[in-house]
Amino acid sequence: MSQATRVPVLMYHRVGEAHNAWEARYAISPENFAAHMRALAAKGYHALDIDALVDWLEGGEPLPEGAFLVTFDDGFRGVREHALPVLEKLGWPFTVFLVSDLIGGEDVWTKTANPAGVTFPLLDADEIRDMQQRGCRFHSHTRSHASLPKLDDAALADQLRGSREALAGLLGHDARYIAYPYGHLDERVEAATRAAGYRAAFATQPGFNRRDVNRFRIRRIDVFGTDTPAMLTRKIHFGGNDGSLGHALRYYLARLAEHLPGVGR
Numbered sequence: 001m002s003q004a005t006r007v008p009v010l011m012y013h014r015v016g017e018a019h020n021a022w023e024a025r026y027a028i029s030p031e032n033f034a035a036h037m038r039a040l041a042a043k044g045y046h047a048l049d050i051d052a053l054v055d056w057l058e059g060g061e062p063l064p065e066g067a068f069l070v071t072f073d074d075g076f077r078g079v080r081e082h083a084l085p086v087l088e089k090l091g092w093p094f095t096v097f098l099v100s101d102l103i104g105g106e107d108v109w110t111k112t113a114n115p116a117g118v119t120f121p122l123l124d125a126d127e128i129r130d131m132q133q134r135g136c137r138f139h140s141h142t143r144s145h146a147s148l149p150k151l152d153d154a155a156l157a158d159q160l161r162g163s164r165e166a167l168a169g170l171l172g173h174d175a176r177y178i179a180y181p182y183g184h185l186d187e188r189v190e191a192a193t194r195a196a197g198y199r200a201a202f203a204t205q206p207g208f209n210r211r212d213v214n215r216f217r218i219r220r221i222d223v224f225g226t227d228t229p230a231m232l233t234r235k236i237h238f239g240g241n242d243g244s245l246g247h248a249l250r251y252y253l254a255r256l257a258e259h260l261p262g263v264g265r
């Protein structure tokens with residue numbers, strides 16, 4: 001079996017119906033999510049465990065071609081209702097990044113961003129423990145979904161360490177990984193994340209992850225609710241957020257030009 005040299009990580013948010021254009025970016029319908037996973041399985045992709053990815057980044061065992069990671073930010077209840085059955089059927093592990101102060105609450109940080117002004121329910125402790133027994137991995141998305149670069153040192157450390165401690169109590173194991181809220185980070189946030197004891201952290205910069213990627217800036221492909229299965233397979237193939245056919249064609253034409261003498265120089 002050929003070995004993976006670069007591993008894509010997909011980032012989803014809510015699984016459920018979208019009611020406006022803003023929500024359609026962050027929410028994917030249950031039917032479309034199932035179609036996404038079926039399309040990836042049909043193309044030979046298979047999801048791996050988050051520990052296996054980080055082991056590999058740290059020089060561990062090779063991963064087979066087609067390995068990728070499924071992640072969900074925020075911990076919406078719809079992930080359990082709609083995504084878990086699909087992923088269980090495929091035998092695919094996945095990871096949810098939880099906002100530790102808002103377990104059993106709602107995504108209050110989106111209230112002003114969403115034109116509809118509504119919020120959606122997040123997983124509660126019992127649901128999290130049930131999902132954990134069924135193969136889902138839970139890690140941190142801070143305490144309150146704060147934009148970390150805006151915080152002073154003390155508040156930053158509290159978001160990072162506080163969520164780790166709260167999740168350790170809930171999960172019975174250390175939260176070893178974190179996804180930065182909004183993908184916001186800088187050098188100071190990265191250093192504080194390392195100092196808080198995390199093993200790796202997930203950003204929102206798109207692209208593939210090769211073994212030399214900064215483990216505290218693991219790249220992720222942003223999957224939109226409006227992405228068709230064909231768009232998703234193009235995104236995961238090219239490692240970017242643009243799943244349009246035009247983008248794929250431009251990529252191939254550029255590659256072609258590189259191989260034609262005197263063209264595209």
Ligand SMILES: [Zn+2]
Binds near residue numbers: 074141181182
């Ligand atoms: Zn988030």
